[in-house]
Amino acid sequence: MPFQTDYSGIAALSICEALLLAISDxxxxxxxxxxxxxxxxxxxxxNAVGTAIEMETHRVVAGLIHRIATGNSVLRQS
Structure with missing residues (x-):
């Protein structure tokens, strides 16, 4: 079962994507x-530093952000 913070993070990501879309639109x-x-x-x-677990978290987060930046959500590609 996911932790409550997982739900909060997913909600925050959705809100941020929606805001960036509105800003662009x-x-x-x-x-x-x-x-x-x-x-x-x-x-x-x-560029963050920390323990191995923290570094893995930062790596995954950076990857997600790159996927948003290069996907068809926030930056609508022609």
Whole structure:
């Protein structure tokens, strides 16, 4: 059974994706800026330090962020 924090993380991710889509749809930021935000977020996790378990968590989180940045969700590819 997943931990309660798993549900919170999934909800937070969905909300952030929806916000980034709205920002893009309403042309508040160009897609290149949104991509930059996602790259910066991923880099934060890629450069994090900690125990082996913490490092694995950061690696997975960075990978998820890269998938969002290169997928068809936030950055709609033509």
């Amino acid at each position: 309403h042309k508040l930021l160009p897609e290149r800026e949104i991509a930059g935000v996602l790259r910066d977020a991923a880099a934060t996790h890629e």
